[in-house]
Amino acid sequence: MAVEQVPSTPVDAANDTLSKRPLYEGSTQYQHWRFSPEQLHKTREVLNTDAIAAIRSTFEADSPGSSSDIQFLTYEEEILLVKLYVTKITQLCGHFRFPEEVEATAISYLKRFYLKNTVMDWHPKNVMLTALFLATKTTNHPISLEAYTSNIPRTAPSDVLDLEFLVAQSLAFEFAVWHVHRALWGIWLDAQDLPIPVPPERLQQAYDSALQYVGTSRITDAEFLFTPSQIALACLSLADHDLALRWATAKGVEANMETIEKVAIMVTRDGVVPSVEVVREIDRRLRLCKNPEKVVGSKAYIAKLAKVEREAEVKRARKAEEIRKAMEDGDPFGSELNDGARVIADLDEDD
Amino acid sequence: MDVVEKANAARQKRWTKDRKVGEGTYAVVYQGREAATGRKVAIKKIKVGQFKDGLDMSAVREVKYLKELAHQNVIALLDVFSSKTNLNLVLEFLDTDLEMIIKDRSLVFLPADIKSWMAMTFRGLEFCHRNFVLHRDLKPNNLLIASDGQLKLADFGLARDFADPGYKMTCQVITRWYRPPELLFGARYYSTAVDIWSVGCIFAELMLRTPYLPGESDMDQLKTTFRALGTPTEEDWPGHTKLPDYVPVGQFPKTPLRELFTAATADTLNLLGKCLIYEPRKRISAKEALSHPYFFALPYPSHPSKLPKTASQLAASRMAEEAETNVDMNGPGPAVKAAPPNRLKRKMSGDDIGRSVARKLDFSQPAAA
Numbered sequence: 001m002a003v004e005q006v007p008s009t010p011v012d013a014a015n016d017t018l019s020k021r022p023l024y025e026g027s028t029q030y031q032h033w034r035f036s037p038e039q040l041h042k043t044r045e046v047l048n049t050d051a052i053a054a055i056r057s058t059f060e061a062d063s064p065g066s067s068s069d070i071q072f073l074t075y076e077e078e079i080l081l082v083k084l085y086v087t088k089i090t091q092l093c094g095h096f097r098f099p100e101e102v103e104a105t106a107i108s109y110l111k112r113f114y115l116k117n118t119v120m121d122w123h124p125k126n127v128m129l130t131a132l133f134l135a136t137k138t139t140n141h142p143i144s145l146e147a148y149t150s151n152i153p154r155t156a157p158s159d160v161l162d163l164e165f166l167v168a169q170s171l172a173f174e175f176a177v178w179h180v181h182r183a184l185w186g187i188w189l190d191a192q193d194l195p196i197p198v199p200p201e202r203l204q205q206a207y208d209s210a211l212q213y214v215g216t217s218r219i220t221d222a223e224f225l226f227t228p229s230q231i232a233l234a235c236l237s238l239a240d241h242d243l244a245l246r247w248a249t250a251k252g253v254e255a256n257m258e259t260i261e262k263v264a265i266m267v268t269r270d271g272v273v274p275s276v277e278v279v280r281e282i283d284r285r286l287r288l289c290k291n292p293e294k295v296v297g298s299k300a301y302i303a304k305l306a307k308v309e310r311e312a313e314v315k316r317a318r319k320a321e322e323i324r325k326a327m328e329d330g331d332p333f334g335s336e337l338n339d340g341a342r343v344i345a346d347l348d349e350d351d
Numbered sequence: 352m353d354v355v356e357k358a359n360a361a362r363q364k365r366w367t368k369d370r371k372v373g374e375g376t377y378a379v380v381y382q383g384r385e386a387a388t389g390r391k392v393a394i395k396k397i398k399v400g401q402f403k404d405g406l407d408m409s410a411v412r413e414v415k416y417l418k419e420l421a422h423q424n425v426i427a428l429l430d431v432f433s434s435k436t437n438l439n440l441v442l443e444f445l446d447t448d449l450e451m452i453i454k455d456r457s458l459v460f461l462p463a464d465i466k467s468w469m470a471m472t473f474r475g476l477e478f479c480h481r482n483f484v485l486h487r488d489l490k491p492n493n494l495l496i497a498s499d500g501q502l503k504l505a506d507f508g509l510a511r512d513f514a515d516p517g518y519k520m521t522c523q524v525i526t527r528w529y530r531p532p533e534l535l536f537g538a539r540y541y542s543t544a545v546d547i548w549s550v551g552c553i554f555a556e557l558m559l560r561t562p563y564l565p566g567e568s569d570m571d572q573l574k575t576t577f578r579a580l581g582t583p584t585e586e587d588w589p590g591h592t593k594l595p596d597y598v599p600v601g602q603f604p605k606t607p608l609r610e611l612f613t614a615a616t617a618d619t620l621n622l623l624g625k626c627l628i629y630e631p632r633k634r635i636s637a638k639e640a641l642s643h644p645y646f647f648a649l650p651y652p653s654h655p656s657k658l659p660k661t662a663s664q665l666a667a668s669r670m671a672e673e674a675e676t677n678v679d680m681n682g683p684g685p686a687v688k689a690a691p692p693n694r695l696k697r698k699m700s701g702d703d704i705g706r707s708v709a710r711k712l713d714f715s716q717p718a719a720a
Contacts, residue, residue: 047354101515121353134405134406137405137408137411142408146403161405164406165399165406173431174418175411
C-alpha cells in the first residue's frame with residue numbers, strides 16, 4: 001500500500017552512523033503514509049466500495065430491499081466532508097491557542113484516519129475532536145479532558161474518549177508526524193545566509209506568506225504524495241518564487257524545481273475550502289446512508305451488541321471451564337508449576 | 352467488523368502470553384511468544400481504562416518513539432495491539448539489565464567490558480539524539496541486555512522531542528541519582544546534555560560497582576554532586592545562579608577524579624570528566640563521545656557475547672542449549688533451575704580465565720593498559 005522502500009543493502013545497525021540514508025526515510029511517515037497518486041486513489045476507491053457493500057448488506061439484513069434507493073457517498077464526497085473538518089481543527093486550535101505543531105499533527109491524524117475508515121461509519125465531527133485531543137498528548141501539550149470538552153459546545157468527555165482507541169489503531173499507533181512548517185523554518189534559516197544576501201524585510205514577508213500557504217497545503221493531499229521539505233519549498237515558491245529558486249540553487253537542488261512546481265499547483269488547486277452548501281448536501285445524504293450498526297438504538301446496532309456479548313459469553317465459559325479443569329486435574333501440592341502459571345496469566349487476561 | 356478492528360484482531364492472534372513476569376502501577380508485563388515462530392517476546396499490557404484523560408502520556412510517548420527508532424541498541428517494538436481497554440506493546444525479550452549485572456557480586460568487570468557497555472550505550476543514545484529524541488530516564492535499570500550481550504536503551508515513558516525554541520520543558524525528569532545539576536536547579540530549557548550526565552553517572556557506577564551520586568533528596572543530590580565534583584563557580588558554569596530554583600548549597604573543593612577512580616586510565620577519566628561537566632553546553636555530545644580516544648585505546652571493547660552474564664542469564668542460555676542438543680547425562684537434570692555460578696564458569700572460554708582471579712575490580716593497582 002505505502003511506497004515501497006528502496007531495497008538498501010543490509011546495513012549493520014551498529015554502522016548506522018555511517019550510512020547515508022536520510023533520517024526521514026526511517027520514519028513511519030515515509031514507510032507507511034506516502035503513496036503514489038495512483039495508490040492513493042486506489043486506496044480510497046476500494047475503501048469506499050467495500051464500505052458501501054458492507055452497509056448495504058446491513059440494511060438488507062434489517063429489511064430486504066431497503067438499500068435500493070439509497071444514494072451512498074462517493075469517495076470524492078467523503079473527501080470534501082473531511083476537508084471541511086480539517087478547517088474546523090484550525091478554528092479550534094485558534095480558540096485553545098494550541099501551538100502550530102498540535103494543529104498540524106491533528107490534521108494529519110484526521111486525514112490518515114480516513115485512509116482506513118469511511119465517513120459513513122464514523123462522522124468526522126467526532127473523529128476530529130478525538131484526533132485533536134490525541135494530538136495534544138502526542139506533541140507534549142496535554143490538556144485535561146475536562147478542560148478540553150467544557151470549552152467545546154455540546155461535547156461530553158465520552159464523545160472524545162470513546163473513539164480514542166479507534167483513532168490510535170487507525171493510525172497504527174504511529175503518532176510521529178514530520179511537519180511542513182518545520183521544514184519551512186529550516187529553509188528560512190538557510191535563506192538568511194545566501195551567497196547574495198536578501199534583505200531581512202523581504203525574507204520575513206516571504207516567510208509569513210509561505211506559512212499561510214503551508215496552512216493551505218494541509219487541506220490537500222500533498223502530505224501523502226510529497227516530502228515535507230518539497231511542500232515547504234513549494235509554499236515558499238508560491239510566496240516568493242525568486243527566493244525559492246535562489247535557495248534551491250545555493251543548495252544545488254534546482255533540478256527539483258519541476259516537482260516543486262507540481263506541488264505548488266496542487267496547493268493552489270486543491271487548497272480550497274468546500275462551500276457550506278455543498279457540504280450540507282453531502283451531510284444530509286450521509287444521514288440516510290450512515291452505517292446503521294453505528295447508530296445507537298437502531299436494530300442493527302442492538303443486533304451487533306448482542307453478537308459481541310454472545311461471543312464474550314462463549315469466551316468466559318471456555319475460561320471458566322479451563323480453570324475448573326486445572327483445579328480438578330491439579331496436584332494439590334501444585335507440582336505443575338507451568339500450567340498453573342498459565343491459568344493465572346489467562347485469568348488476568350480480560351481481553 | 353471494521354477493517355481496523357479486523358487488523359487489530361489479526362495482530363492480537365500473532366502473539367501469545369505465557370506468564371506474568373512483573374506488575375507495575377500502570378502496566379503488567381508478560382513473557383510470551385510469537386505464535387508462528389515460537390520466538391520469545393515481552394508483552395507490556397498497559398491498563399488504559401483507569402485514566403480519566405484516556406491514553407496516558409507515558410504510554411503515548413513510549414509507543415510514539417519506539418515506533419520510529421529502529422536501532423541495534425534501542426529496544427525493538429515488534430507490535431502494538433489493543434484489547435478492550437488495554438494497550439499491548441510487544442517488545443523484544445531481553446534477559447536482564449545493567450543494574451542486575453552491576454549488583455551481581457560474583458561477576459568481575461574488566462575495563463574492556465565497561466568500554467563495551469559504554470560504547471553500546473552511546474551508540475543507542477546518539478541514535479536517539481540524532482532523531483531529536485531526549486530519553487530523560489537513563490539509569491542502569493533501563494539499559495537492558497539481550498542474550499547475545501547487546502545492550503539496549505529501554506523505557507521511553509519519559510522521552511520527548513526537542514522542544515521548539517521558547518517552549519518550556521518539565522525539570523521533573525530523570526531518576527534523582529542520574530539527574531544533572533541544571534535540572535536540580537529547575538532549568539526549563541535544556542538539551543541532550545541531560546542524558547549525557549546520566550551516562551556519566553552510569554559510567555562511574557560501572558567502575559565503582561555502586562551508585563556514584565546517591566543523593567537522599569533533591570537538595571541532598573546537589574550536595575552529593577558538589578561534594579564529589581566540587582561546587583561550580585561562575586566561571587565553570589556561567590549563569591547557573593540565575594536558574595529558577597538555584598540555592599547555594601555550600602562550598603566544596605574540587606577533587607580530581609583520579610582520587611576515587613584509582614585504577615582508571617587517563618582516557619577513561621577524560622571521557623568521564625567530559626560527561627560530568629557542569630556547563631551543559633560544554634558537556635560532550637554522544638556523537639563526540641563515540642570518537643573519543645577512550646574507545647580507540649587498548650584494551651578494545653569486549654565483544655558483546657563475551658561480556659559478563661548473570662547466573663540467570665547463563666542458566667537460560669544453558670537450558671536453551673539443552674533443549675536443542677542431547678540431554679547432558681552428567682548434568683543436574685531438568686529439575687534444577689539454575690546451576691551455581693561456579694559450575695557454569697567452567698563453560699567460559701579461555702578469554703575469561705582472568706575473571707576467576709579477582710572478585711572485584713581492584714582500584715589500588717593502576718590498570719595494565
